[in-house]
Amino acid sequence: MLLPAVILVTIFLLAPFLSSFRIALTNERLIPRPVPPRFVGLGNFQQILTDHDFWRALWNVARFTIMVLPVQCGFALAIALLLNSKLPFRNFFRGLFFLPAITSMVVVCVIWATLFQYPTGPFNQILGFLSFGMAEPIDWLGDPNWAMPSIVLLSAWQAYGFQMIVYLAGLQGIPETLYEAAELDGANRWQRFWNVTMPGLRQTHIFVLIITTIQAFKLFTQVNILTQGGPRGTTDTVVHYMFTAGFVDQRLGLASAVAILLFFIVLVVSIVQRFVVKDRS
Amino acid sequence: MSAISETRTPARTAAIGWDVGAIVKFVAVTVIALVVISPLFLLVVASLKPDRFQILADMGSFRAFWVSNPSLDNYRNVATFSGALPFGRYLLNSLVILFCTVLGGIFINSMAAFVLAWGRLPGRAIILTAFIALYIVPQESIVLPLLTIVNKAGLSDTFAAQILPWMASPLYIFLIYQFFIQIPRDVYDAATVDGASPFRIYWSVFLPISGPVLATVAILLGIETWNQYLWPLMVTNTDNARPISVGIASFFGHDSVYWNSAMAASVMMMAPVLIFYLAFQRWFVSSFISSAVKG
Numbered sequence: 361m362l363l364p365a366v367i368l369v370t371i372f373l374l375a376p377f378l379s380s381f382r383i384a385l386t387n388e389r390l391i392p393r394p395v396p397p398r399f400v401g402l403g404n405f406q407q408i409l410t411d412h413d414f415w416r417a418l419w420n421v422a423r424f425t426i427m428v429l430p431v432q433c434g435f436a437l438a439i440a441l442l443l444n445s446k447l448p449f450r451n452f453f454r455g456l457f458f459l460p461a462i463t464s465m466v467v468v469c470v471i472w473a474t475l476f477q478y479p480t481g482p483f484n485q486i487l488g489f490l491s492f493g494m495a496e497p498i499d500w501l502g503d504p505n506w507a508m509p510s511i512v513l514l515s516a517w518q519a520y521g522f523q524m525i526v527y528l529a530g531l532q533g534i535p536e537t538l539y540e541a542a543e544l545d546g547a548n549r550w551q552r553f554w555n556v557t558m559p560g561l562r563q564t565h566i567f568v569l570i571i572t573t574i575q576a577f578k579l580f581t582q583v584n585i586l587t588q589g590g591p592r593g594t595t596d597t598v599v600h601y602m603f604t605a606g607f608v609d610q611r612l613g614l615a616s617a618v619a620i621l622l623f624f625i626v627l628v629v630s631i632v633q634r635f636v637v638k639d640r641s
Numbered sequence: 642m643s644a645i646s647e648t649r650t651p652a653r654t655a656a657i658g659w660d661v662g663a664i665v666k667f668v669a670v671t672v673i674a675l676v677v678i679s680p681l682f683l684l685v686v687a688s689l690k691p692d693r694f695q696i697l698a699d700m701g702s703f704r705a706f707w708v709s710n711p712s713l714d715n716y717r718n719v720a721t722f723s724g725a726l727p728f729g730r731y732l733l734n735s736l737v738i739l740f741c742t743v744l745g746g747i748f749i750n751s752m753a754a755f756v757l758a759w760g761r762l763p764g765r766a767i768i769l770t771a772f773i774a775l776y777i778v779p780q781e782s783i784v785l786p787l788l789t790i791v792n793k794a795g796l797s798d799t800f801a802a803q804i805l806p807w808m809a810s811p812l813y814i815f816l817i818y819q820f821f822i823q824i825p826r827d828v829y830d831a832a833t834v835d836g837a838s839p840f841r842i843y844w845s846v847f848l849p850i851s852g853p854v855l856a857t858v859a860i861l862l863g864i865e866t867w868n869q870y871l872w873p874l875m876v877t878n879t880d881n882a883r884p885i886s887v888g889i890a891s892f893f894g895h896d897s898v899y900w901n902s903a904m905a906a907s908v909m910m911m912a913p914v915l916i917f918y919l920a921f922q923r924w925f926v927s928s929f930i931s932s933a934v935k936g
Contacts, residue, residue, distance in 0.1 A: 372806035
């Protein structure tokens with residue numbers, strides 16, 4: 361009864377994972393050539409780590425993470441706080457706010473591509489309205505300065521629902537008595553938020569931070585569909601770099617080396633999570 | 642003025658303050674919700690406009706929220722199997738992949754979890770640890786070697802290539818395992834005394850009481866399967882097994898995007914998820930939470 365799972369996991373997870381370490385040391389191609397692949401040692405890693413484009417992809421992912429964290433988590437926390445208080449139709453609103461989270465990223469791309477439309481899309485209309493027609497319309501996804509922030513915005517919109525329910529669960533874990541005690545001590549709403557709510561959410565913050573970071577490192581779909589890593593490489597990501605190297609350029613060895621680096625990045629982030637969480641409890 | 646405010650008792654002020662605050666908050670939440678959900682509303686409205694240039698022209702104004710003469714032409718175009726992009730076919734492919742993956746996944750993962758939780762198997766703990774360790778490997782970092790394996794097995798561009806790799810999953814085995822080990826020992830022992838085989842115990846004792854955790858796995862695995870993009874993008878190269886996500890993405894990358902068809906196809910992709918979501922909303926939310934606390 362255990363066998364089906366063990367067989368499937370071995371063939372489709374363990375085997376490719378282990379073989380990526382072997383492939384990464386060769387110059388293997390995706391579609392095999394008549395010449396057998398050659399062992400190249402750490403050549404692929406050397407090539408990646410000296411490739412300006414790889415560092416740019418890594419930097420883009422870091423930029424994405426730094427931008428998406430406050431936007432997505434801040435909004436998720438704000439909505440969670442609103443939904444956690446006395447509110448008519450609370451469950452209805454929770455269901456409504458969760459809708460983007462179940463929307464497929466591909467569908468999100470279709471919608472947001474029209475919202476970002478240059479020069480007459482809604483975002484440009486709002487921009488024009490707010491600036492009394494002074495601001496020039498922006499080519500959101502085509503301008504090197506704006507492409508990444510635009511990707512950040514649509515990604516945050518798609519994913520905040522998950523953080524929202526995690527925060528809601530976290531908020532419900534804070535004992536009501538703490539708030540009552542704070543109120544007796546004369547703490548106002550603001551003080552209660554900073555001295556009761558925020559410390560009570562410490563674990564939740566760490567968790568949300570780690571999960572969002574790991575997801576950010578896997579950023580691919582929206583970039584692949586909307587910008588193909590452009591303009592001028594400003595939205596190229598680690599997974600997109602890997603996809604281009606391995607699937608488009610067929611350089612399997614090189615791409616496997618990127619995959620291994622990606623695995624170690626995710627591993628380090630996860631270990632940090634364990635460490636921080638254990639440290640607390 | 643000051644006399645009036647002095648006559649108010651503190652309790653009364655608090656009561657009024659709460660009422661006004663509650664109304665303000667309710668209005669604020671409603672407005673925020675409308676703004677946040679508006680892109681989805683725009684999608685549905687746009688999908689009813691047959692003229693793709695009209696869709697773009699309307700997007701920049703309040704006409705985006707309204708359709709004067711709704712038409713189902715886009716859906717009709719998109720749903721035909723013979724169109725330039727056969728979305729009826731893609732949708733069907735996606736449903737087949739979804740159904741097989743979720744159904745197979747539930748049984749395979751729960752059987753494995755049952756053995757790991759209750760079986761008398763040497764090395765049980767090692768296998769469990771190995772599963773948990775493998776959980777950390779991101780899908781993204783195995784897809785390329787996996788592609789070579791699938792190609793060698795002659796499975797490229799098939800349903801099997803999109804179903805088999807993702808049915809068994811360490812995360813779901815672990816979720817169900819955690820549920821199974823909470824079931825009291827007596828339940829298992831009582832069934833053993835009755836002479837039931839392990840499979841029989843799994844099938845008629847454990848499965849019937851595992852509704853909640855199996856629903857969680859079904860929802861998470863279902864959403865994950867439905868939204869797969871990177872893998873089917875690489876493993877499909879004809880319409881035979883291509884899922885709807887890759888189909889919709891292929892609208893992009895041309896000089897002019899057929900927004901009318903893209904919108905209708907997007908609604909079609911969203912509809913099944915939405916129907917399930919409306920029917921099982923509570924389950925969805927709690928599923929996502931239980932996927933979060935696995936750490």
